[in-house]
Each structure stands twice: as C-alpha cells, then as structure tokens.
Amino acid sequence: MSEQQKRGREPGVCVPWEEKRKELPEIAGDEEIVKRVWEQVDGFGYMYIWQCLVSF
C-alpha cells in the first residue's frame, strides 16, 4: 500500500477509538471491551456509507 493510501480515515473506521477515548473519563473496568465494541459498532456506520456508494 502506498503512503497515499495510508492517509486519512482507515478502512472500516468513522470515528477512531483514539478520538472517542479522549471523550471518556478514566475507565475503571475493562478498556479493551469498550474499545472492541466501539470499533465494531463504528464499523456499521462505515459500512452504511460505503454500501450506499457501491451497492445503491
């Protein structure tokens, strides 16, 4: 993948976890599960716009 391809929002991502994390207080529990679920659901938004473009 070229340097150009690496710029910008990554495939599969709308709001990166690193950006969302800054909005959250200290996570007392398991941060990994919060991250995993955030990224999974964020992917739904990604898939929505790209499916609109590609499929419809």
Add this chain to the structure above:
Amino acid sequence: MPTENASTEMEQRYAERLRRYTTAMRNEKPDMVPIRPFVAEFTAKYAGYTAQEVTQDYEKAFAAARKCAADFDWDAVVGNMVYGWSGLTQAIGLKYYAVPGVDLPPDTGFQYIEPPEEDAWMQPDEYDPLIEDPTGYLFNVWLPRVSNDVSPIGAPSSLRNNLSFLKGGMAMLDYFNGFGAQAALLRRESGTVSAISGILKAPFDIIADKLRGYKGLCMDTFRQPDKVLAACEAMAPHLLEVASGGADPEGNVPIGLWMHRGCVPFLSPDQFEKFFWPTLKWIIEELHKRGHQVLFYAEGEWNPNLKYIAELPDLSIVYHVDRGDIFEVHEALGHKFCISGGIPNDLLAFGTTDDVRDCCKRVIDGVARDGGYILDASAIMQDEPKIENIRAMTDFAREYGVY
C-alpha cells in the same frame, strides 16, 4: 414441512450442485457443466410480477428467484439480482434512481440517472478532500448532494435528515439480513447454491458512476491525471474493505465484481492500463491472498484488455464473457481461469429454441471440454429472454454438458 427424506434429498442435491459449481470455478472438470444464470427482471416475468413489484418489495423479488430456482434445474442463482431495493433508496432519499411504477412504467427496470456534467455529484476541484479522507468526503459532501433529505454540513438539521439516517440504516440491515434467510431457503427448498457473496467495483468505475460522472472523469484524465490516479489509490483500500466484509467466509463462492465502463469504447486499452487497472488489480490480488475469488463480470467487449487480465494470479477470478469472442477468451485465459457466459442475450430474446441449443453446443464444444466453464447468458437477464429459450438452454446443458 418437508419430510425427512425430502430434506435429505435436498441437502444431497445442494451438496452435488455446490461441488459441481466450485469444481468448475477451480478450473477443473466437474460431473457436468454448471448452470448459473444471472436472472434479474426475468424472475419477475416468470413468476408473474411486474418490475415495480420486485423492485419495491424485496420479499417478492426473493420469492420470484426461488420460484425460478425450483422450476429450472440450475446449480446456482443470485438471491436477488434486482438489487437496488427502492424501499431503501427512497428511505435515504437518493436522487439518482428512476423507480419502476413511480418514475418509469411499472414493467421497466430501474435506472440510474447520471446528472449533467456541470452538476456532477463531485466537482472537479474536489479531488483533494476525496483523496485525503474518502469516508469523510462521502458523509460530509457526497451524501448531502445525492439525497433529498440529508442536510449539508453546517446547515440546520431536520427531521427528514435524521430519519434518512435512521430509516436508511435500519432498512439496509433488514434487507441484508434478508439475503441470509434467502440463501437458506434456496438451499432448503430447491437445493440451490447462492452464486456470489460480497460486492466489488473498480475505483475508476465508482468515481465515474457515482462521483464525477463518466464524461467529467474522462475530461479529468486529460486535465488532472495525477489527481485521478491518486483518487483511485485512495478509494482502493476502502473498496477492498467492502468486498472483504461481504465475502463468503468459507471461500466457496466468489465476490461479484461488476465491471462497467473500463472497456472499449469507454476507455482505450492505454487509458485502461494507466488509470483503471493498477488499483483494481491490487484489490483482486489482495482478495486472492485472503482466499477469495472474484467473479470478473466483464459486460461489454473486453477482449482488447485480455493481456492485462492475464496478469492476475491463477484461479483468482472467474472470468465472465459478454460481447467478447468466448473462443478467443478461452485461448488467452482458459488455462488460468474458469470462464462463464457467452450465450448472447439477444439470441435468448429473439432467437428460436433451436438457435439457442446450437449456440450452447458451440460454446460447450469450444470452451468446456476440459472443464472450467459455467453456462450463463452474456449479460444480466432482465425481462427480455423468452422463457422457452431459458428452458431450452437449461435442458440442453443437462443433456449435452455431461462429462
């Protein structure tokens, strides 16, 4: 409820058809030539629905496909080839669809509307934001332009804006979940394989079809070629992500790659080599590394570009023939890839059943003797084929296409 014997028989039929289909796609010789017709509005014609009904009510589209699968001895079909469900497109408020029964007569298939060049969804000076952040560009610029309901960034939001996202998202979820259920019903009711899984389009085609328009993009290849190349490069990883996301996790059936305007006369082979091919080739190679084949559905005349397609890894694609000479294709690519198609749509629409049988015999004799061939029409069948010709094509293949 089917009896246990009927269920077992159907499972056996499914297993037999899956083996036949996947063997051919590995460019090997199965028990007989697989039959995998890409039937769209034809299913409506056969099942007694209008184009409007199958476009606006996807359950009727699914039912029509299942009726065809049950009545014809086909190995694989697509769950619904009238793919653009207007319930979803209307929920989003998309401007670029002409819907049968609303914008078109009820028996005319849906149409994509490309705006005038000066009103293209993406303007010629917007390559940089697209290249920098394709996802952001689509949400912030493209979607508000192509939707009647989505508010532009900075404008006040509205109820219709919010509903567009809510209804669009839920409608998409509902529709895509329906395909899973449809695949299970095809298997259970008629032992039929769902022919493809996942969707891919070439970066250049997407930019032409949905962003700059074909004429605008062609002008851009002369006026700002570096931007066009960079835009294709920026889009490619995302199109790979979309294709991967819908792919068959077991790697049995291919991802559908719908080629549009990359061939002559839309692009010269030189333009194809420079602008269209590099990023598409990269995507196909990446998918191949991940264990997925691509159905390279080459509608139009692609034979001038066969030397490029031959660069792809062996078995990475199933190559579909529309207007190209299928015998030339077999000579150039048959040692590397399974081939499908080659039965002309106009023959199926206007020819006699004898004409159809003669054509099928020529094609099977010419390209299928060593395996690696799947019988299908040249292009997606809308409502034009005569039912008796599809019957003749199917029955002949079953009689003559046995190894």
